[in-house]
Amino acid sequence: MPDASTACVQGVVKASTGDPAPGVDVTLSGGGGDETATTDDAGRWAFPVTEAGDYTVTIDEATLPEGQFLKSVGTRDVVVELNSQASALFPLTDDPNAADAAAAAEKPDTDDAASAPAKESANSFSWPRFWQQFVSGIRMGLLIALASLGLSLIFGTTGLSNFAQGEMVTMGGLLAAVFMGLTGNLWMAGLLAVVASAGFGWAQDKVLWKPLRKRRLSLMQMMIVSIGLSITLQYTFQFLFGSGVIRIDKSTAETITIAGVTLTTQSYVAMGISLLAIIAVGLGLMYTRFGRATRAISDNPALARASGIDVDRVINIVWVVGGGLAGLAGVFFGLVFNGLNWFTGGTMLLLFFAAVTLGGLGTAFGAFVGSMIIGMMVELTNIWLPGDLKYATALLLLILILLIRPQGIFGRKERIG
Known part of the structure; x- marks a missing residue:
């Protein structure tokens, strides 16, 4: 003092x-x-x-x-x-031109024409800002896709809408901060966080979801359990880490400008690794034995079991993959946005569900396309809308598309009754 x-x-x-x-x-x-x-x-x-x-x-x-x-x-x-x-x-x-507008406003006006730029709205459109937000939308879409892919795979194989997926994202970022403090190496911390998140996905299925499936709980009951798990994890994170912002890497990130678009090196790395991970999951689903089994279970679980597929084992691996992808998303959210807190995943959860529903429930490719659309909507509308209001436009788009195509972009029509 x-x-x-x-x-x-x-x-x-x-x-x-x-x-x-x-x-x-x-x-x-x-x-x-x-x-x-x-x-x-x-x-x-x-x-x-x-x-x-x-x-x-x-x-x-x-x-x-x-x-x-x-x-x-x-x-x-x-x-x-x-x-x-x-x-x-x-x-x-979030307007890169605000400082220039403020400086112009402080200058004495010589005539009405000279004062026009100063009177321009802080949220006015400009092409440099458009391209900055466009690339930011690609980045946001890729990060949302990481979490949404796991959410879609889990829904496709089990029918469960996992409301704890957001907390699995939060866990990945918080674990990365812990491992960063222990190892001092960002790459090692990120890798350990992803492995630990995948392990949590494995344990979650073994301890909680598999016993509930054997007891033949309805999907509504299991969804309520996932909401309870989500709330429990949220307040556990708050108890352990507090309510403040947790930073994974406390050093100042360098920026790189390409074609007038400025992002941190961590953003470029996050986008590259996210894209590689998404491609790897897509190729795995298309060309591996596990991928074929996953698609078979998604189409008809009973027929897949009758064909000799170990359904419980495949579902457990899906939980491992989903946990790992969510953990990786959490690491990148913490790095790209310079920190996260106990409720970061909860804030993003509706965007994850919007992406999965928009693309088509249970389809991995649909989750990716839906994520890119949601990411673009969130960042581009930020040119005109302030703060978190930008998230509302993504959810409004979801409502409009579902009114026109209820099964989503890549979903299949189903006969009811």
């Missing part, structure tokens, strides 16, 4: 969604020198000051979270008096 002759300059950096922005570098200039601090998990920063006077606070734009930009200029001048506190706030936005 500051003593009687000490003042404090402090503030909070928050993303456009209202979530804290950890890992942002802030510099305080004045008093004969410069000091640098990094925002903590709550987005807070602070400097103790021992001399009264004028100081300048500057935020390092290169350390802002992916997809976040300064809403106005990145410097603040503060007057510090001893035995007091001074604050400097830096609001963030």
